[in-house]
Amino acid sequence: MGGFRREALSGTRSVRDELSSPHLEGGCGRFGRDDLELAAIARTDPEAPVAAGLCDHLTECLICRTVVERFAADNAFLQECAHAAPKAPQRPERSDDGPIPGYHLGQEIHRGAQGAVFRAEQLATRRVCAVKMLLGGRFAGERERIRFEREVEVVARLRHPSIVTLYESGVSRRDEPWFAMELVDGERLDEYVRAHACTPRAIAALFQRLADGIAYAHRRGVIHRDLKPGNIVVDGDGVPRVLDFGLARDDGDAAFRPSAVGTTIAGEFLGTFAYAAPEQLGGDPTAIDSRCDLYALGVVLYQCLTGKRPFEGARSIGELVGQKTHGVADRPSAHNPAVDRDLDVITLRLLEADPARRYETADALAEDLARALDGRPILAREASLSYVVSKIIRRHWLASGAAAALLLTIIGASIALAFAYAKADRERVRSERTLSSFREAVGSASPESAAGGAGLTVEEFLELIEQNAEAALANEPAVLAGVLDTIGIVHLGFEDIARAEASLGAALASRRELHAQGACSDGELAESLHNVGRVRILKAELDLAEAAYREAIALRTNTYGTRDVRTLLSWRHLASCLRRQKKLGEATSLYNWIELEAQRTENYPALEMAAIINGRAFIDAAEGRHEMALSGYSKALDTIRTELAVDDYRIGRSLFNIASMEERLGRTTDAIANAQQAREILLLRKGGDAATVVQVETLLTRLRTVQP
Numbered sequence: 001m002g003g004f005r006r007e008a009l010s011g012t013r014s015v016r017d018e019l020s021s022p023h024l025e026g027g028c029g030r031f032g033r034d035d036l037e038l039a040a041i042a043r044t045d046p047e048a049p050v051a052a053g054l055c056d057h058l059t060e061c062l063i064c065r066t067v068v069e070r071f072a073a074d075n076a077f078l079q080e081c082a083h084a085a086p087k088a089p090q091r092p093e094r095s096d097d098g099p100i101p102g103y104h105l106g107q108e109i110h111r112g113a114q115g116a117v118f119r120a121e122q123l124a125t126r127r128v129c130a131v132k133m134l135l136g137g138r139f140a141g142e143r144e145r146i147r148f149e150r151e152v153e154v155v156a157r158l159r160h161p162s163i164v165t166l167y168e169s170g171v172s173r174r175d176e177p178w179f180a181m182e183l184v185d186g187e188r189l190d191e192y193v194r195a196h197a198c199t200p201r202a203i204a205a206l207f208q209r210l211a212d213g214i215a216y217a218h219r220r221g222v223i224h225r226d227l228k229p230g231n232i233v234v235d236g237d238g239v240p241r242v243l244d245f246g247l248a249r250d251d252g253d254a255a256f257r258p259s260a261v262g263t264t265i266a267g268e269f270l271g272t273f274a275y276a277a278p279e280q281l282g283g284d285p286t287a288i289d290s291r292c293d294l295y296a297l298g299v300v301l302y303q304c305l306t307g308k309r310p311f312e313g314a315r316s317i318g319e320l321v322g323q324k325t326h327g328v329a330d331r332p333s334a335h336n337p338a339v340d341r342d343l344d345v346i347t348l349r350l351l352e353a354d355p356a357r358r359y360e361t362a363d364a365l366a367e368d369l370a371r372a373l374d375g376r377p378i379l380a381r382e383a384s385l386s387y388v389v390s391k392i393i394r395r396h397w398l399a400s401g402a403a404a405a406l407l408l409t410i411i412g413a414s415i416a417l418a419f420a421y422a423k424a425d426r427e428r429v430r431s432e433r434t435l436s437s438f439r440e441a442v443g444s445a446s447p448e449s450a451a452g453g454a455g456l457t458v459e460e461f462l463e464l465i466e467q468n469a470e471a472a473l474a475n476e477p478a479v480l481a482g483v484l485d486t487i488g489i490v491h492l493g494f495e496d497i498a499r500a501e502a503s504l505g506a507a508l509a510s511r512r513e514l515h516a517q518g519a520c521s522d523g524e525l526a527e528s529l530h531n532v533g534r535v536r537i538l539k540a541e542l543d544l545a546e547a548a549y550r551e552a553i554a555l556r557t558n559t560y561g562t563r564d565v566r567t568l569l570s571w572r573h574l575a576s577c578l579r580r581q582k583k584l585g586e587a588t589s590l591y592n593w594i595e596l597e598a599q600r601t602e603n604y605p606a607l608e609m610a611a612i613i614n615g616r617a618f619i620d621a622a623e624g625r626h627e628m629a630l631s632g633y634s635k636a637l638d639t640i641r642t643e644l645a646v647d648d649y650r651i652g653r654s655l656f657n658i659a660s661m662e663e664r665l666g667r668t669t670d671a672i673a674n675a676q677q678a679r680e681i682l683l684l685r686k687g688g689d690a691a692t693v694v695q696v697e698t699l700l701t702r703l704r705t706v707q708p
Contacts, residue, residue, distance in 0.1 A: 027064040030057060032274050034230050036064060037111060040071030099172045103131055103180065110230075110243070115148060117243075120180065122167070129167060130183040133176055145177060151245045152179050154222050162213025163242050184241045190229035193304045200339045201373065203304045208369035210240045210297065215362035217242075218290040225288070227296035228275045229303065274309055275299045278325045278353045291355040294362060298350025305343065306335035310351055325353050342372040349380045377564055379603060478519055481510040485528055492534060495690045501535045508532050523566075526555035530570050533577070542581050549574040563601045565608065568594055572608070576615055584619050591616050607650075610639035614654070621661060630661040649692075652681030656696050663703060672703045 027036050035051040039058065042050050058065045098104055106119035109130065120131040134148045155166040169179035187195065193203060210232065217224065224231075224245060231244045277295035280288055302310050310329035329351050333339040346368055352358045359365045359380070368378045488503030508528040514520035529552035536545035549570055556567040571594050578587040595612050598604040617632025637654040644651055655678035662671035679696045686693055 027067045028061055029273060030061070031064065032228075034228070036067050037071050039068045043072050099174060099176070100131060100170070100178055101173070103129075105131060115151075115244075119183065122180065128183055129180045130164075131178055131180050133172070133178045148177050152177075154245050155179075155181065157220065158217055158222065158245075160213050160216045162209050162240055163217065184233045184235050184243070186233040186235040186241070188229050189232040189234055189240060189300065190303060192234040194307075198304070200305055200336070200343055203301070204343060204369050204373055206234070206238075206240050207297065207301055207304075208366055208373065210242070211362050211366035211369060213240075213242055214293055214297065215366055218293070218362050223288070223290050224293050224296075225280070226275075227293055227300065229300055232300070276324075277355070279355055289355070290362065291358050291360075294350050294358050294365060295352075295355075297362075297365070298347055298358075301347050301350065302329065302332055305332040305339050305347065308335065327353075340372075342368075342378050345378065345380050346372065377560065477510050478514055481507045481514065481520070481528070482524075484510070485531060488535075489531060492531070492538075495538075495686060495692065497535065497538050501539070504528065504531050504535055522555040522559045526552040526559065526566075526570070529555070530573065533570075533573060537573075537577055537580065540580075542577055545577045546574065546581070549577060563597050565601070565605060568597060568601070568604075569608065572611060572615065576618075579615065579619055579622070582622075584622060588616070588619055591619075606639055606643050610636040610643075613639070614657070617657070621664075626661055626664050630658065630665065633657045633661060647681050647684060649682060649685035652678045652685065652696075653692060655681070656692065656699070659696075659699060659703075663699065668703055668706060672700065675700045675703060 027033065031051055031054055035054055039050055039054055058068060100120075102123050104121045104123060106121070108116055109119050110117040115132045115134050117130050117132045120129050121127070122129055134144060152166065152169045155164065156169070159165065164184060165182040167180045167182070169177075171177055186192070189206070192198070193206075196202075198206070214224065214227075222245070224242065226244065227242070231242065233241050233243060235241055275296040277288075277292040280292050299309055302308075311324060311327060329348060331339075331344045332347050333341070333344050346365070350358055350365070359368070364379070368380055371378045484503045485507035488500045488507060491497075491500035491503060508525075508531075511520045511525045511528045515522075515525045529548045533545045533548035533552065536542070536548060552570045553567065553574065556564065556570055560567050571590065575587045575590040575594065578584075578590065591612055595609070598609060598612065613632050614636040617629045617636065620626075620632060621629035633654060637651065637658065640648075640650055640654065655674045659671045659675035659678060662668075662674065675696055679693065679700060682690065682693045682696060
């Protein structure tokens, strides 16, 4: 078994220690284990393909050379065993002529984690099949034999078109465990994709079937733990088939769990290093679940789409571990422009270092691949802002002068800027340049290195970022537009209308120009139009707001479809604009239509549904239906309370709406209680100068003057 112990992660073990370990089969990490196995085979078979540069590498790398020598020794031992077996007669009719009763063994066709697979013929039925024998045979250790027997148990109960079928198992005359299974004549997945010049769409179709097979195994408690191109064969009908469950873990039966059989040691790595999930590298068996298979599928998908593995540039095992754990892989489209955004998102979701951020199940992966193939919106979303920033900035020394709580908002601004840079850059060179610019911009606000200090306000912080961004990105207008758009949204959150208008207006102007040149997508232009519409509403420029929203709706409908959340969001904002224009009938009809479409949209956000309810409550209030309005505001609040923190500004705003309606209904005591809660939340989140804080304080003053 290949192994990688925890000590290797800390860099405390010497090369001599590693070479003395019986568990290291992954080499130094520059070449895959499959490449090293082929190099061993090439010692006796000149036709075996050897990876370019590997021969030269073996002359320099003692670790890889030692691994190849071990593989070669294993091969020689296996050949000895095969030659020692009595030769079968030309017409094998008796079941006791070979080492395995009832079977005639042919050439070796595959070597996996712990066994060798031979082409074979079942003598009684003349059926061609594959026979797998345990490496080391009767000399194998107890743990290896238990794992082999467990593979038999696992595969025997799996019946799926994308998983090989087991026929029979037993022990040979020399006490060597074996089992016979379906022989899949085909090509390794990566070789099939390359030989057939598969398009990204064709690759997605292959992986949809693969994900369905892995999901089937996972539902039965089976985790493969060693998915890689060498363990996936595409048959003559173009169906991908999963092989080699030698490292599979059975979570469905306590009798086969690692703690029960002693087959996994704490600190031991099992699998193929290049395809292993970060949690597998730590050697803690309890940290491994079905999501490690999803990570491996992500590596294989990335390789099929781009021709290379993620983090392929790592120069050592330690560097590869660091990149897997803390790095963010390039988008596949950066290496293959034919890959669309959906496949980018799906692949990178699989490669998340944190298992909780990957797809929850293989079924969910299969569903998203099916959606991508059908042209429907996928359910996965790009990495959240907080996660992106954690990959870029480990410490943040900025403090707000307004209140300690505003620190979160400032960090949120940094996160949003990082996301804007990363999203806008599709190519690696540009990504490095923009991330460098972002670090310089944030560094300018650090009290340890530049002008920032504990008394730095939100506005001063954003000004520093904007100034640095404009200087650093003078030749990157698309990236700069994204940064300005993000800065404008932050200003808008603090109700600084003048600064928001300046930033969002500049972003829109730049994106209009880029759009005319074909350098800005419809979706990006629609985003700027939607945001500018928000500013126009706050400035009471309702005709201009309506025009911006209608243009954004047209672009988003064309790009995402009618029922996409982003399209419906712009429709909802338009309904709000119409309501403010006193076009209440038109606004009501639009809210009703949006709600109907939302109900037909899978996983429509609860917060958006609450906003629709809230909008209709405003119309009820405007038409004098105060009880209905109060009921609507209360229902909206109940909905968002299940989704948000207790001090989220939207909860404060909803409490203010309820208090305002209670004032109209003469319920002064309730109104004061709700208004006071609203003031506490809004003051914390918005600051004392925000218009909403002024409004709630004015309401409280009125209520207290009439309170008995």
